[in-house]
Amino acid sequence: MGFIVTVGGIFVLIVVAILMYASNMREKIEAMSPAERATYFFGAVNEHLICPHCQTKGLVRAKQETRVVTSTGKVGGILKTDTTSETTAVVTQHHCGQCGTTWDI
Numbered sequence: 001m002g003f004i005v006t007v008g009g010i011f012v013l014i015v016v017a018i019l020m021y022a023s024n025m026r027e028k029i030e031a032m033s034p035a036e037r038a039t040y041f042f043g044a045v046n047e048h049l050i051c052p053h054c055q056t057k058g059l060v061r062a063k064q065e066t067r068v069v070t071s072t073g074k075v076g077g078i079l080k081t082d083t084t085s086e087t088t089a090v091v092t093q094h095h096c097g098q099c100g101t102t103w104d105i
């Protein structure tokens with residue numbers, strides 16, 4: 001019985017810690033100016049980049065992000081089996097401040 005209470009107590013503490021961290025992050029983001037918020041989510045402006053969607057130069061932000069890529073394929077010799085594998089890929093996420101489009105390279 002004592003064990004269950006201890007495990008339950010630890011679980012509640014972890015949940016409270018996560019909730020406090022999340023609300024802390026939200027307050028931090030809400031306190032940011034629009035420019036700081038854009039930098040937080042989309043990275044710094046790269047003035048050399050041109051948006052391929054609206055051709056605006058100087059408002060495209062770039063940031064390194066990790067994406068989960070799901071791919072299906074066949075493995076095996078005579079008896080082929082469908083497999084699904086998940087890998088992570090590092091991409092450069094771009095965001096245009098003019099037309100609001102976000103895309104990966």
Ligand SMILES: [Zn+2]
Binds near residue numbers: 054
């Ligand atoms: Zn654009």
